[in-house]
Structure formats: structure tokens, C-alpha cells
Amino acid sequence: MDKLLERFFRYVRIETQSDGDVASCPSTAGQFNLAQQLKSEMEELGLSDISLDEHCYLMARLPSNVSVDIPAIGFIAHMDTAPDASGLNVKPQIVENYQGGDIALGIGDEVLSPIQYPDLNKLHGHNIITTDGTTLLGADNKAGVAEIMTAIAYLVAHPEIKHGDICIGFTPDEEIGRGANLFDVEKFNAQWAYTIDGGPVGELEFENFNATSADVVCYGTNVHPGTAKGKMVNSMNIAAQFQLMMPSNETPEATEGYEGFYHLKSMKPSVAKTELGYIIRDFSREGQEQRKAFMQQKVDELNLQLEKGRVELVLTDSYFNMREMVEPYPHIIELAKAAMIECDVQPEIKPIRGGTDGARLSFKGLPCPNIFTGGYNFHGIHEFITVEGMEKAVNVIIKLVEKTTEKYS
Ligand SMILES: [Zn+2]
Incomplete structure (x- = not known):
């Protein structure tokens, strides 16, 4: 297990922050250094089929050491760190x-406090790895990378543990939502896989939001304000009217758990044209469809009140709840639960109020x-993880x- 920490420290010291403003993949060259x-x-x-492609997807295989047919399973983690905080010169x-x-985080004024982060109260007696207060830690997701590599090294050193093909995949640009884009599922060739990219010990997730973006465009008529009487239609007023038709208690700040929401996340206003950028989130497909229909209905109502054609709605689905793809294969979750329980870990199944590469x-x-990595407070200087x-x-x-x-022999 000393090797685990050595690996983790080695990986976090390599700067791999991704950049959403760059269109190429990988978005930053640093990710190749880690790859x-x-x-x-x-x-x-001595792994087989090691390949690092031009887009920084790294794959490898630990071949089966048995003659019976055991399904190939995969483990996946991402190599980039979030753009939200610096990942340069990480000093854990x-x-x-x-x-x-x-x-105290390093020598500055920053502290990691149980008042702000009560999870710390559950970790007395543990060995905690923190930042020095100037960068993120990069446990998201280099802890996952180090954990997978350590487990594979253990299996290599212990051939008495029998297994089928184990596929390993390390991806770039997950933090900017592109980690699954160029992932070659066929080449990876696993029956199923687990991302090791969750938070505290026990986390097991196979449900995420269905996600749709809903762009509402309101068209006004612009006339010089001095001669506007009876002629001007201000699109910002239409937009305000529309936003007031949306349910105020179904927003991100008013919901949790399995509750979905509508979220107005951007606005581009002018007299002639105002664009409202909404996102719609719901765990059930049916609920998501109802939300989409609700928005269309409100647009139609408003168009009836105004002159026709003043308001337009464009709906674009972006990702779906993976539950429907995982549920037909209950053993995928059952095996993970059973493995956790045998390792003295209580599985904590909870829905992800967002998307994951695993979903895509x-x-x-x-x-x-x-599956969990053991880390907390990802994407900022208060990120930490326990050795345990x-x-x-x-x-x-x-x-x-x-x-x-x-199960299969
Ligand atoms: Zn992550």
C-alpha cells in the first residue's frame, strides 16, 4: 500500500488541467505527460494491448489467467483535473x-475546518491528505487512477487470484464533459465497466439526470423610444413574463435527492431579441418528457396572448439516465455491492444530480x-482524501x- 501513495503523489504532481475553451482533444498537452x-x-x-492514441485515450489489458470463460470487466478513470482551480505545483x-x-493548509491562512466540512468529524484517527492551500489536490481523479494501477499491480503480483480479462481505460477531458466522446468501446472490449471516480467510501452510483437544454427565444419590435407608442414590443418584457410562468419551487436551489428542476442559467437580453437559456433535469424519462411538454405549453400560451410567433422554444437532449442501461444487468450492481460488503464497506447508493462519463x-x-475513490470537496483547494x-x-x-x-466459474 506504500506503493499506492507513491503512485498518487507521482500523478498529482503532473499538471493535467483540462480547458473547455480549447476544441481539440486532449484540450491540454499536459495530459499526455501523465498518459x-x-x-x-x-x-x-507487463500488461497487454497497451495503446495510447493521438487523443490521449490510454487503454491496456491484464489478460485472463483461467481457461474458463469469465466476462471481461473494465475499470476507468480520468487523467485531467478540473479547470475550476489550479493544478500546477500540487504539493500534497x-x-x-x-x-x-x-x-492548516500549507503556510498561508487557508484551513480545512470541520465547521465548514463536517465530514471531517467522521475521520478521526485517519490519515488525511490535503493540499497546501494554493491548488486543488487532484484526487479527482488521480486517486482513481492510482487505485486502479495499484489493484492491477497487486493482481500481477498475485497470479493465484484467478480472473478473466481486466480492461483498463484512462481518459482525457472528463472535467469539460468530453471524456466519453472518443472512447472506443469496441476496442476496450469489456462486457461492463466501473468508473472509479466517486467521493466518500461506499459511494455506488448508477443513476444520473436526464438532461435537456431548452432555449427560449423572445422576439420584440425595436422602435426609437421617442416614437415608440403603440409600436414597440420589448422582448425583455416577454422574457420576464415567461420566466414568471415557470414553477418557482422547481429550481436547483429548491430541490434535492430525486427531485428534478428547470434552471434558467443564462440570459441574452435586448429590446429586439432576448434569449433565455434553460436546462431541464429529471431522473425519469417520463418526468423529463412532461417537463419538456410543460415548457412548450407555456410558450404556446404566451404566443396566444401576444402576436403569434413572438416566442420560440428549441429543445436539445444532452444525456440520459444510465439506470435504464444498467438495470437490465443487475449483476453489475450486485457484484459491486457484494465486493464492498466483503471489504467492510457499506454501499451508499445515491443518484448523481448531474451527468457522468459512465452514463454516456x-x-x-x-x-x-x-464507484468511490475516498475523496471529498473535489475541484477546489479544500479537496482532500484519506489513505484509508x-x-x-x-x-x-x-x-x-x-x-x-x-460468479462465472
Ligand atoms: Zn472526476
């Missing part, structure tokens, strides 16, 4: 045997739930491999 490092470690481990610090209270991979034909949580993740990966072999 090259991982590729040579895979070579040292370890607080051994945490006993409560504030943790699931719709590309690779069912792909998400990382070890649990490694154990769960190894156990999952064993349980799969058990």
Missing part, C-alpha cells in the same frame, strides 16, 4: 492520525456505474475481480 508516465508503468507491469501534505480541529459510455453500449479510503477502493477493485470470477 506517458502511466503507459510506461503499464509496460513495466499528509496529516497522520487526525484528531479533529482545523487543518452506458449509452454507447458499455454499462458503467461509478484509498486503500478501501483498491480492496474493492480486487474483490470485484474475485467476485466476478466466482
